[in-house]
Amino acid sequence: MSDPSKPKLFRRILVANRGEIALRVIRTAQEMGIETVAVYSDADRTALHVRRADQAVALGGNKPSESYLDIQKVIDAARRTGCDALHPGYGFLSENEDLAEACKQAGVEFLGPPPHAITVMGDKVEARKCAMQAGVPLVPGLQEDVDAAHLVAAAKQVGYPVMLKAAAGGGGKGIRIVREERQLIEAFELARAEARSSFGDDRVYLEKFVTRPRHVEIQVMADKHGNCVSYGERECSVQRRHQKLVEESPCVALTPELRAAMSKAACDLAKSVGYVGAGTVEFLWSEGRFYFMEMNTRLQVEHPITEMRYGVDLVREQIRVGAGLPVSPVPEPRGHAIEVRVNAEDPDKYFPSLGTVSRINLPGGPGVRLDSAMFRGMEVTPFYDSMLAKLVVHGADREQAIARCLRALRELRIVGVTTSLSVAKRTLESAEFVAGDYDTGILDRIEKRAAPRDRELAMLAAAATRFLLAERAGATVEAAAGKGDQPPRWALLGRTERLRRTMP
Amino acid sequence: MKYFVRLGDEERVIELQRHAGRLTARCGDVVHEVDLALVGDGGAFSLVVDGTSYDVVAEAQREQVVLQMVGERFVLHCEDERERAAHAVAGHKAGGKRELHAAMPGIVIDVRVKVGDAVEEGQTLVVLEAMKMQNPLTAEAAGKVTRVVCKVGEAVAGGAVLLELE
Numbered sequence: 001m002s003d004p005s006k007p008k009l010f011r012r013i014l015v016a017n018r019g020e021i022a023l024r025v026i027r028t029a030q031e032m033g034i035e036t037v038a039v040y041s042d043a044d045r046t047a048l049h050v051r052r053a054d055q056a057v058a059l060g061g062n063k064p065s066e067s068y069l070d071i072q073k074v075i076d077a078a079r080r081t082g083c084d085a086l087h088p089g090y091g092f093l094s095e096n097e098d099l100a101e102a103c104k105q106a107g108v109e110f111l112g113p114p115p116h117a118i119t120v121m122g123d124k125v126e127a128r129k130c131a132m133q134a135g136v137p138l139v140p141g142l143q144e145d146v147d148a149a150h151l152v153a154a155a156k157q158v159g160y161p162v163m164l165k166a167a168a169g170g171g172g173k174g175i176r177i178v179r180e181e182r183q184l185i186e187a188f189e190l191a192r193a194e195a196r197s198s199f200g201d202d203r204v205y206l207e208k209f210v211t212r213p214r215h216v217e218i219q220v221m222a223d224k225h226g227n228c229v230s231y232g233e234r235e236c237s238v239q240r241r242h243q244k245l246v247e248e249s250p251c252v253a254l255t256p257e258l259r260a261a262m263s264k265a266a267c268d269l270a271k272s273v274g275y276v277g278a279g280t281v282e283f284l285w286s287e288g289r290f291y292f293m294e295m296n297t298r299l300q301v302e303h304p305i306t307e308m309r310y311g312v313d314l315v316r317e318q319i320r321v322g323a324g325l326p327v328s329p330v331p332e333p334r335g336h337a338i339e340v341r342v343n344a345e346d347p348d349k350y351f352p353s354l355g356t357v358s359r360i361n362l363p364g365g366p367g368v369r370l371d372s373a374m375f376r377g378m379e380v381t382p383f384y385d386s387m388l389a390k391l392v393v394h395g396a397d398r399e400q401a402i403a404r405c406l407r408a409l410r411e412l413r414i415v416g417v418t419t420s421l422s423v424a425k426r427t428l429e430s431a432e433f434v435a436g437d438y439d440t441g442i443l444d445r446i447e448k449r450a451a452p453r454d455r456e457l458a459m460l461a462a463a464a465t466r467f468l469l470a471e472r473a474g475a476t477v478e479a480a481a482g483k484g485d486q487p488p489r490w491a492l493l494g495r496t497e498r499l500r501r502t503m504p
Numbered sequence: 505m506k507y508f509v510r511l512g513d514e515e516r517v518i519e520l521q522r523h524a525g526r527l528t529a530r531c532g533d534v535v536h537e538v539d540l541a542l543v544g545d546g547g548a549f550s551l552v553v554d555g556t557s558y559d560v561v562a563e564a565q566r567e568q569v570v571l572q573m574v575g576e577r578f579v580l581h582c583e584d585e586r587e588r589a590a591h592a593v594a595g596h597k598a599g600g601k602r603e604l605h606a607a608m609p610g611i612v613i614d615v616r617v618k619v620g621d622a623v624e625e626g627q628t629l630v631v632l633e634a635m636k637m638q639n640p641l642t643a644e645a646a647g648k649v650t651r652v653v654c655k656v657g658e659a660v661a662g663g664a665v666l667l668e669l670e
Contacts, residue, residue, distance in 0.1 A: 173637065186628075193613065197638075241637075350639075351634075354609060354662060359561065455511055461540075461562070461571055462511075464527070464540045465540065467505060470505070
């Protein structure tokens, strides 16, 4: 518990989210002696965030639009339970200016930036204008959203390959890369449809697709007194369909000068919109230059690698600056951190995998952190994001961090749903990743199958498993028949096999 | 007992025998010393092959075996000699007919083909929305659409047949 002689920054925080991030916020609040209120949909009645919070309020429904995306229900829950702060997590309403505004009206501190900053940065078109004014370099493209009529001409003008992005987007949804003119219209329609269903806004803009880019982002934290600090970068180039899979910090491609320049650009941009709280400015890095992509006005999924390197708790910092305290001094970073996202998905087909988590083996040992709201018996439903867990490791240097991450990946077992674990493992083992000279296309070049030696071993193990199960089944049959003292299992085997052979 | 184990496009014949409690596995000319032990109430195994130890999680459903070991996940097809013989008899079934399945539960957003359409390999046939992503389902090989089972706006279960092709 926290020191009782110190006044609490807040009495009670409503956590307007689910899954591992809701649990993440609850954990820090508990350490700070602040009560938490969970909200939940019907599907999440037994979810871990509900069980770990001090209070829980049902929002009803299963679809996000009926529950975690319903601002009125969330605000009502905060009011009814006497919350004086609200943490939005990531996804859902975390980058919704209406929620920030509604919190303001209700006298509840929104643990994020003011509504204006969300509005400006949430609109990719506006954000680009803003970055340009703050002197932050941009990728060539059209700052206005495009319509079908002007699309072909616009793409030609910028030059292929081009990227189509949802103006209201985030999290990789509504993004399409187009390499040739004949793919343009279909990609545009898919991007529009995804944008509409994910964000309720189908505006799409277009920009040049930078070759061999790395995705490097800067973590910032701003207070209400005009201070903004940077916690360095995270390298997030290991992506598939713009969904990050492995992140590391620091990025091996950055020089100290470039890191300083990117940090300054990120802080300048944050200050220019009166930013408060945790934010991430995403850049594309290509051939020693960096270009602004977007600012995410929330805590990122991959924030733990920053926490591991700097020895800070970013949620704690969010709560502190939300309460009006100045940002804390930034400690010297040390070592190297890697995060692997474990998604419920079929890695061959890239499709979500649904089912019930029937068995889990968790990794442990030095330098390992697992952020997850997963439990044995948990159902993976189609209603929400497919991420099951984040495996985060810290090592003295990059080599140790990679070795540690691979070791922990071997320990982690999830049964009942298919996961992306094997892809992460092959990525960390790949020569390209180990060398550090990779870009956002790395996943396309990763081995599609396990090493030949491992495949041979698996075939042997499969046969041995069936053999053992047949032996045991045979033993059970004998026992059920009441044969008295059981002979050794190996002795039963011949008899069982003979029996099976004579069966029709 | 002989097992025919398939992983992707590879197949091995592995013969397992227990003599005086010791289990051996013969793969071609190589014989391995194998010790497999069930851990707890099932699902987890400790496998020792020629002295090398592996921690294995296995789910076996009839002839399908799903393994998690060495940081990888394997989906294998494994039949014993008796099953192989039974299949050989029943094996002469109609060929050439294929189905497009929903790889996950979702909502059919678009059906891009109709009965009689010739399709190319890789062509988008149906768009399925799940977890907010629009997933194009493509033809695995060139062919002709013989039946359309799904319609736009319909919620389908994982594995449901959407189209029939030949």
